[in-house]
Amino acid sequence: MTExxxxxxxxxSDIEKRYPNGTLGLKRASLSVALxxxxxxxxxxxxxKSTLLRTLNGLETITAGxxxxxxxxxxxxxxxxxxxxxxxxxxxQQFNLFPHLxxxxxxxxxxxxxxxxxxxxARARAEKLLAKVGLADKAxxxxxxxxxxxxxxxxxxxxxxxxxxxxxxxxxTSALDPEMVGEVLEVMKQLASEGMTMCVVTHEMGFxxxxxxxxxxxxxxxxxxxxxxxxxxxxxxxxxxxxxLRQVLKA
Amino acid sequence: MTSSQTSRRxxxxxxxxxxxxxxxxxxxxxxxxxxDYTWRWSRLPQYLLSTGGEEIDAPFDGTVSIxxxxxxxxxxxxxxxxxxxxxxxxxxxLVADGEVVFRGNTLGKKPGISAGPLLIGLWLTLRISxxxxxxxxxxxxxxxxxxxxxxxxxRDVASFYVEIIRGTPLLVQLFIAYFFFAPTLHxxxxxxxxxxxxxFTGAYIAExxxxxxxxxxKGQTEASQSLGLSGLQTLRHVVLPQAIQKILPPLAGxxxxxxxxxxxxxxxxxxxxxxxxxxxxxSTFSPFEVWFTVALMYLILTGGxxxxxxRLEKRLARHD
Numbered sequence: 045m046t047e048x049x050x051x052x053x054x055x056x057s058d059i060e061k062r063y064p065n066g067t068l069g070l071k072r073a074s075l076s077v078a079l080x081x082x083x084x085x086x087x088x089x090x091x092x093k094s095t096l097l098r099t100l101n102g103l104e105t106i107t108a109g110x111x112x113x114x115x116x117x118x119x120x121x122x123x124x125x126x127x128x129x130x131x132x133x134x135x136x137q138q139f140n141l142f143p144h145l146x147x148x149x150x151x152x153x154x155x156x157x158x159x160x161x162x163x164x165x166a167r168a169r170a171e172k173l174l175a176k177v178g179l180a181d182k183a184x185x186x187x188x189x190x191x192x193x194x195x196x197x198x199x200x201x202x203x204x205x206x207x208x209x210x211x212x213x214x215x216x217t218s219a220l221d222p223e224m225v226g227e228v229l230e231v232m233k234q235l236a237s238e239g240m241t242m243c244v245v246t247h248e249m250g251f252x253x254x255x256x257x258x259x260x261x262x263x264x265x266x267x268x269x270x271x272x273x274x275x276x277x278x279x280x281x282x283x284x285x286x287x288x289l290r291q292v293l294k295a
Numbered sequence: 296m297t298s299s300q301t302s303r304r305x306x307x308x309x310x311x312x313x314x315x316x317x318x319x320x321x322x323x324x325x326x327x328x329x330x331d332y333t334w335r336w337s338r339l340p341q342y343l344l345s346t347g348g349e350e351i352d353a354p355f356d357g358t359v360s361i362x363x364x365x366x367x368x369x370x371x372x373x374x375x376x377x378x379x380x381x382x383x384x385x386x387x388x389l390v391a392d393g394e395v396v397f398r399g400n401t402l403g404k405k406p407g408i409s410a411g412p413l414l415i416g417l418w419l420t421l422r423i424s425x426x427x428x429x430x431x432x433x434x435x436x437x438x439x440x441x442x443x444x445x446x447x448x449x450r451d452v453a454s455f456y457v458e459i460i461r462g463t464p465l466l467v468q469l470f471i472a473y474f475f476f477a478p479t480l481h482x483x484x485x486x487x488x489x490x491x492x493x494x495f496t497g498a499y500i501a502e503x504x505x506x507x508x509x510x511x512x513k514g515q516t517e518a519s520q521s522l523g524l525s526g527l528q529t530l531r532h533v534v535l536p537q538a539i540q541k542i543l544p545p546l547a548g549x550x551x552x553x554x555x556x557x558x559x560x561x562x563x564x565x566x567x568x569x570x571x572x573x574x575x576x577x578s579t580f581s582p583f584e585v586w587f588t589v590a591l592m593y594l595i596l597t598g599g600x601x602x603x604x605x606r607l608e609k610r611l612a613r614h615d
Contacts, residue, residue: 101521103517103520103521126523126524126525127523129520129521129523130522130523133521134517134518134521134522136514136517136518138512138514140512140514140515140517140518141518142515142518142519142533142537143537144536144537144540153522153524153532154519154522154523154524157524157528157532158522158523158524158528199518202522203521203522206522206523
């Protein structure tokens with residue numbers, strides 16, 4: 045794995061998210077992700093892990109702290125935000141494919157409109173990516189005719205079509221039927237092995253153990269602890285993490 | 296009774312429905328008998344299609360000369376300005392040779408069948424509805440986008456418009472259009488009618504557009520933004536194409552409402568189908584026949600449209 049970068053690709057320092065009603069969604073959370081690193085964020089539901097992930101491409105605003113992506117401050121001003129977003133790919137729990145477009149059109153839209161690629165270039169890129177996620181034969185099919193696992197693979201390909209520097213995954217397998225989880229994780233593993241920088245919120249402990257370079261545990265809006273997977277799962281030091289792991293691994 | 300039994304004996308129930316309908320019509324007829332009403336349906340057709348011939352009006356002020364065949368009129372402009380105009384095939388001249396006529400005077404009639412007042416009224420109803428629909432669409436889409444805009448001013452203005460229009464009666468709005476806006480903005484009666492109807496319908500279309508846009512899940516916008524698309528690109532390529540599928544059927548329904556609402560412009564100096572009906576009543580003294588006919592004509596318009604709308608809905612549903 046290439047860990048030559050001095051400046052981390054993503055650096056979030058002391059970020060805080062306070063909702064209008066005063067509750068804190070994130071409490072002084074700091075996270076950095078190096079080039080080529082795979083960071084998995086785990087934690088009980090409502091612990092703020094999705095919120096943290098969504099702040100990293102500006103889908104969620106922050107009330108304190110700062111985030112830099114590839115050395116650029118993540119401003120709230122629309123133009124800068126748009127430019128930064130093209131280098132951050134996002135995969136959602138609910139896939140969020142565009143239902144009125146075919147699979148390949150889903151992949152072609154943003155490269156054409158944002159990167160100003162020609163239709164032919166965008167199509168070539170999209171075909172390559174669909175093949176990569178094993179869906180070359182589904183190019184002209186609309187999302188409604190695809191299974192959940194297939195939809196999520198198209199969604200991953202759609203994010204990749206922008207050639208992002210980092211991919212964010214927000215519980216990518218939580219909305220899937222159990223038999224489809226594997227195919228999506230397989231694609232993600234392949235991406236990780238190719239050196240893609242990834243930040244993954246998930247409940248899949250097996251994936252975290254096998255693929256993560258680092259696992260981050262969040263609870264009640266805080267980053268409680270982080271460690272390499274071996275230490276994280278086999279020798280947890282933190283009391284809250286022990287409780288969490290007992291509950292998850294029992295299930 | 297199970298549904299399969301209902302469908303197998305369906306025709307029995309439909310026959311019963313027809314019977315009830317016939318009984319209803321019969322009782323209407325009997326009710327009219329009780330007030331000694333004489334039905335004269337035979338008077339009506341001439342108000343739909345007139346066989347009396349088409350009236351020819353003088354195109355400008357001038358002196359008429361009639362040719363020897365008694366069918367060709369030539370009209371020479373007064374004061375000798377401009378060229379003379381020849382009008383052939385006049386069946387029944389209504390002016391005499393050498394008479395001075397003014398622009399708009401009836402010169403005579405050409406033979407043939409022409410639209411009667413009811414059909415002419417129907418045409419105006421269609422025209423005013425269609426033109427109003429175009430303006431209402433523009434207004435409604437703008438106001439609908441305003442309602443879901445991030446800009447507070449756009450939201451305020453759109454809400455203000457929608458609430459005011461939906462909170463006041465259309466008839467009052469039409470009076471305001473006719474008595475206030477027509478003289479102040481120098482609008483013709485037709486333009487004032489279009490103005491009133493499109494402002495009214497636009498408010499309802501705004502709500503349809505707003506609902507359609509809000510029915511597109513938030514995740515769609517988020518996915519689009521996460522790919523780097525701008526707000527406008529997101530609206531154009533992601534939100535609107537999906538919203539339009541949801542908007543089209545209620546929009547077509549709103550057009551049907553517009554056709555019905557347009558009957559209120561008969562209070563302005565506009566001879567739409569309803570006004571034509573009133574005029575025909577005053578010349579035939581057959582209100583029952585006329586109003587039932589007028590109702591039927593509206594029904595044909597709206598019924599035809601709803602058939603189209605139903606087909607549209609089915610086609611859109613297939614693509615889902």
